[in-house]
Amino acid sequence: MRVPWIAATFFLARSALAVFADEAWNVDYHYALLGLPKQSTSFFHQPNPSSRASLIYTLSEEGVLGAVNPRDGSVVWRQLLLSEALAYNVSFLRAGEGQDTVISGIGSQVAAWSAADGRQAWILDTAGPLQDVEILELSDGRETAGAKDAIALSGGEHPAVVRIDGTSGAIKWQYQWDGVDQPYQVSASTTEVFAILLHKTLLGYVKLKVVSLDPVTGRKTDEHVVSSENELASAETIVSVGANSASPIVAWTNSAHSVLKVNILGTKEISSFNIEAHDSHAVERVEIHAPYHTNSLSHFLVHYETATSHWADVFHIDLKNSKIEKAYSLPKMTGKGAFSTGTSDANVFFTRVTRDQVMTVSSASHGVLGRWAVAGFGVAAGPGESVEPVHAVSEVSIKGTSVSAVRSAVLLSTGDWVLLRDGSPVWNRPEVLASTVSATFAIPAEVQEFVQQLEAEAHGNPISAYIHRVTRHLQDLQKLPAIMASLPQRIVQGFLGTSADGGIASDSFGFHQIIACATRDGRLVALDAGNPDKVLWNQQVADLQLGQTWQPSVSSPEGGIIEINSKASAGVRYNASTGEQLFSILPIDETAGEVALPVKYAIHKGELDATVDTKMAWHFTPMSGERIVSLVPRPVNDPVASIGKVLGDRRVLYKYLDPNLALLVTANDVTKAATFYVLNTISGAILYSNVHSGVDLGSPISSMLSENWFAYSFTAEASANSPKGHQLVAGELFESLVANDRGPLSASANYSSMQTGTEPFTLAQTYQIPEPISHMAVTRTRQGITSRQLLAVLADSSAIVGIPYGVIDPRRPVSRDPTKDEQMEGLVRYSPVLDFDPKWYLNHQREIVGIKDVVTSPALLESTSLVFAYGLDVFGTRLSPSFSFDVLGKDFNKFQMLATVAALAVATFVVAPLVARKQVNARWQFA
Amino acid sequence: MLSLSHLALLLCANLASAARLTVSIPPSPPLLPNPSTLPPSTHAVLVGPPGVHYDVPIRRDSTFVFPDVAEASYLLTLHSRDYFFPPLRVDVSKAADESQQQTIQAWQTFRGNEWDNKGPHYGSGKGELQLQIQPSGHKEFYQERGGFNIIGFVKSPMILMALVSAVMIFGMPYLMDNMDPETKAEFEEMQKSSPLTGSGGAANQIQNFDLAGWMAGKGTSSGSGASGGGNSKKR
DSSP states (O other): OOHHHHHHHHHHHHHSOOEETTTTTTTOEEEOOOOSOOGGGEEEEOSSTTSOOOEEEEEOTTSEEEEEOTTTOOEEEEEEOOSSOOTTOOEEEEOOTTOSEEEEEETTEEEEEETTTOOEEEEEEOSSOEEEEEEOOOOSSTTSSSOOOEEEEEOSSSOEEEEEOTTTOOEEEEEEOOSSOEEEEEEEOSSOEEEEEEEEOTTSOEEEEEEEEOTTTOOEEEEEEOSOTTSBSSGGGEEEEOOSSSSOEEEEEOTTSOEEEEEETTOOOEEEEEOOOOSSSOOOEEEEEOOOOTTSOOEEEEEEEOSSEEEEEEEEEETTTTEEEEEEEEEEEESOOEEEEEEETTEEEEEEEOSSEEEEEESSOOOEEEEEEOOOOOOOOOTTOOOOEEEEEEEEEEETTEEEEEEEEEEETTSOEEEEETTEEEEEEOGGGGGEEEEEEEOOHHHHHHHHHHHHHHHSOHHHHHHHHHHHHHHHHTTHHHHHHHHHHHHHHHHTTOTTOSOSTTOSSSOOOEEEEEETTSEEEEEETTSTTSEEEEEEOSOOOTTOOOOOEEEOSSTTEEEEEOSSSSOEEEETTTOOEEOSOOTTOOHHHHHHOOEEEEEETTEEEEEETTEEEEEEOOOTTEEEEEEEEOOSSOOOSOSEEEOTTSOEEEBOOOSSEEEEEEEETTTTEEEEEEEETTTOOEEEEEEEOSBOTTSOOEEEEETTEEEEEEEEOOBTTBOOEEEEEEEEEESOSSTTOOGGGGSOSSOOTTTOOOOOEEEEEEEEESSOOOEEEEOOOSSSOSOOEEEEEETTTTEEEEEEHHHHOTTSOSSSOOOHHHHHHTOOOOOSBOOOOGGGBTTTTOOOOOEEEEEEEEOSSTTOEEEEEEESSEEEEEEOTTOOSSSOOTTSOHHHHHHHHHHHHHHHHHHHHHHHHHHHHHHHOOO | OOSOOHHHHHHHHHOSSOEEEEEEOOOBTTTBSOGGGSOTTOEEEEEOSTTOEEEEEOBTTSEEEEEEEOSEEEEEEEEOSSEEOOOEEEEEEOOSSTTSOOEEEEEEEOTTSOTTOEEEEEEEEESEEEEEOOOOEEOOOEEOOOOOOHHHHHHSHHHHHHHHHHHHHHHHHHHHHHSOHHHHHHHHHHHHHSTTTSTTSHHHHHHTOOHHHHHHTOOSSSOHHHHHHHHHHHO
16 A cells, blocks of 8 residues: 555655765865854863863853864764754753763753763753752762763742762752752862852841751751841852862852952851952953863862953962962953863863954963964954954963963854964854854845946946946956966866856855844854855944844845844845945835835734725724644745646646735634635635644644645644544635636636636645754745745754745645646645655755745746745855756766867768778679 | 643643553664664654644654654654655544553554555554654656767667668679679669669669759759759749
8 A cells, every 4th residue: 555655755755866975075165053152151171081182161142062173173962952942041061080981950840961972871850940960079989980970050939959860860969958048059069069059138238158968968057148138139240150179159249349258168257359440341241261170280260351451360279278369460451251171180271252252271380381463363353343262162272381381262253263373363253153043045145236336237328338338348357367377276176067156246046145143142144145154244233232133134235235123223225245334225215125015914912904004994903712833925026937837748836826815813822723824815705724733732833835726734633533643734716617617717807806806726635744844935046937845844854944845735636646637737646655765865965954935036047946945044045946057067078078179080080081982983893 | 743732731741541552663674774764854644633743853762752642543754855655544532541551553554545444453462552654765866867878879760770771782782782683683683673773763763863954944854853843943
């Protein structure tokens, strides 16, 4: 029974488009991103305790845990721990010294991951949200074998400290307390576990309460309050609770950041230090950097930051009498700086990264062990923007007593994560792109300028146009030497078949479009689709406060210009090639567009309202108990080459083409039903609707509408006699189902949605697909002649598949073989199971994670559509759904062609005397 | 990806004794001799009734552990970058009484078929079930281009015909020379009588066609066939 389907699938797979082995990895590009790393969850660690090679681990703001190779910046492995990124999530990442696992804590889950390959070792769900996770490094010799245990502090209704077995993930003991004290952090020395709780006083201040626990039994051994009555207004001024150092500390400042107080956990004394103001600016931020190893010297560095400068003090802890002394200061420098700690045996080194130098000092004395100038970080930044280091982690190599090399992974203010070896950048990862919320394609400004010049020549008066042209050519002549110089290289490249490459200016195929990405933290980043290895420009366009969000939408209203719209601003435009802000063009001159689109519609309070000139045009209220899930209109720029479909016998089925179509999805949470409507957005008429019951509304419901067809997918619940799983429905609208007949429209020359209510004839077909589709898009080409591909984002496979339209064509004949005419059209027998052939995977072997949206744009070549997917990862490629019929692809073998010509030439020279002799003989010899 | 959905968590919390499902991938040469080469993004998904959804990543020992699965009927799918795995149906059903544990059963299932159409039984257990799933195929992402292939080139009918005719042209005179005189005479006789190659044959006429003469309007210079054109022009 299943054999014919499989056969059909194989047939389709062969006829359909695929990723070619020689184009994969060249045509497509992919940034495997993690998101902005956090200082507290980033570190160098050796995945294999026996080898010295280390990786950089981080748990980013996007909730992605990953390991990065410090040599080239490639991702070794990563795990998405949060399905939805929270901008300021609380997460923890720890690695015990000499351990082959890293332990993450996010939400309520503590998990251990194999440091070398990223596989899970164990996972544990704590009762409440996690407040802290630490590794227990006991020095009593009982912990030598096996993995080191972890301790976790969870909040919620029943806050608790839990000791977790490092091998199995089982709970060894649990300490819960009564009362209203809020858990804050947990810390461990070699002999004790400290839980730091916040105790609210009557006046609204908080007090720090330290509870000491026995690490073996989990029993409370001591409890005391360290801060005085009204010192701390809130927990925000608590600077740090060091952990795993020989003597963990807790430090806090007063709200004016003028006094620093430090307590060594386990003691009651508090050391107090005045923070000296170095200039007129107030200290805004105080941070503590301490080594995370129990056998390191108990030194720590306090980093002070004002609006314009930063400096640091280094303190030593005297373990014998529990005294803290200030050892030395690192001088003030303008701009921001990042400090990081590195250890070598017991020695501690502090590395300071500023905007122009990297410097390493020992914690013991202020002598500079190494200083390297930073010429630049090698990242793109906005005009006038100074690139500042935000935070850094570093690894110090020691030879004898001197520092031989320092590797620092620095997060810059531009959102790039850069590795500096000594002072020179080795790689950079544009992690800012991981928070892209909106993206668009735009034509480069140079190309647009050229178009405008040609237009000026075409429409001006002949004499001035001629002068304009001559001056333009004279200007072009200046580029001649450069062209001549690059000519040999271009010829060689032409032979090697890389004609699609080249700069933006020499882009004859339209592959070099600019992709502008607006990110969640208010930056606008531009990439070149034809040369995506490098960020073109990157600048701050919105000044967002901490925790503030914006919903920008980026668009390209005309060539060479990128426009950002958000709730706050009406629309700011930027030059697509340089990122320069354009003040001259105001976005008010869009009156022409408004006449063309008189009906505006929007989802308002769960209903769909359409207005004409502020008057209500129509109103769509979902049925009672239903809510609107999504609304997908037909794309504005959706060219259609043919108004009909040519059948095998040369007759025509007319497509129902209306620019004002939208696909609306509503869901009923009680009956588990999803309803899909195709609406005319001018008249509000429902052209087609379909209800599916037993739909899993927690799974993604994706939908798409283009030309005269639509597609949607959902997950269906099983019943005894129906299949369970994910379904894809494709529908196509026709004016009539009779060939060569336009139905009621044939009589009318003009047509208006307002007057005539012609309804389409709709064919729809359902397919069973192997996994849910989280988002859909469609390829776009310049004229719409090329057949379309449905692009489906598969979250479970971390892939995007391009499904050829012929495979989901609702006109596939059901339960009979196709007739000869249908075969001519390329229709194959309908089979309910649609397998995604791996050759349809646009990403082939790459794994693209967290894709939220896919944008497409036509290239200048009719055959080609540019695709750009964003979300967490950034992925782009070029697609030719009907093969590259207008450009010589890589399959065109230039050497073979030349060889053939040469062989023919040789053959001609060899055969010519033979033929001549034969002709002469024919004249003289008579048979 | 790894977090269970909230509803699932609530469901789990309500159930006193939840079932534990362990799925392992055994070494299955020649397709997958070493399952530890599977990338860490390999994960298993249990899709239950609406809202119940579990997703777990691969463990160090190439297993997937669902620690507590609520009572329902599930579709189990394994997703890996390089391999296909068959989908399974997993049923967790109520225990007969309070003291007993739930029953877990697993069968192969077929997409596009009704849910009750079950395939081979993979196993059943009380409160706990360990399954082994072998990959069903390797994902082939790349399409090789049909490059230049000399054997395929020679095999094509056009080239075969050309080769045969080349053999005829170059080989025939040699053959003729080596023939004994009687056979040769017989052969020549045969050729003369043949309509195609004889002196009055079509091929000869075309070969001896005097284009210049025909253009000049000369009538019966050579063959009768050639004069046909000229004659018609004269008429």
